Amino acid sequence: MSDPAPKHPYPDAFRPDEAPAPHALLAPLTGLLGTWVGRGRGGYPTLAEEFAYAQEVTFSHDGRPFLRYEARAWLLDTDDAPLRPAARESGWWRLQPEGRVEALITQPTGIAEILVGSAGEGTVELSTHQMALTPTAKEVTASRRRYDLTDQDTLTFVHDLAAVGQPLQHHLAAELRRTDKG
């Protein structure tokens, strides 16, 4: 009889030195593997106030030339206590020759982004290739993201947004630290 709950034979790796070995095309981005947590600030001209948030971001791979990406944010009050869940998103970052990146990222707010860009040593820049919206999603026309590994345990992130009739401009900036969590 077959095992009713077999273990997945190809688990994801969260570190470059963990099996399976990263695909050669992942080389510029193996420093991102793992789980990151930190704080950021955000705003937009349509919002009355700036906001503070915390975020957990995870990158993993299964030996093929793409990263699994997941990010969950929550808002913070003025004492840094959690206020409420905020944006979350997940997707796939497909690595191509010469460090080209194609990313597919979806959000529960009804937004699906396809971004293209490039990866250098510890740096990734992505901008919108196509944006798809569900019928009730807010109007978002473009985004631009930059991730920088400023040292091997620090990841900074900036995110510009063109939405609700506003031109592309700052929405988020954060600094994340590597955690031990897989």
Ligand code: HEM
């Ligand atoms: C760390 C991730 C993010 C955080 C913490 C965040 C936070 C916020 C907050 C607090 C607001 C004000 C409305 C509210 O209270 O919910 C907001 C508005 C908005 N955000 Fe974000 N956001 C994040 C990521 C994103 C992403 C990835 C997108 C789209 C690509 C996005 C698009 C928007 C839009 C369209 C609005 C509405 C602006 C308006 O209607 O005036 N956000 N965000």
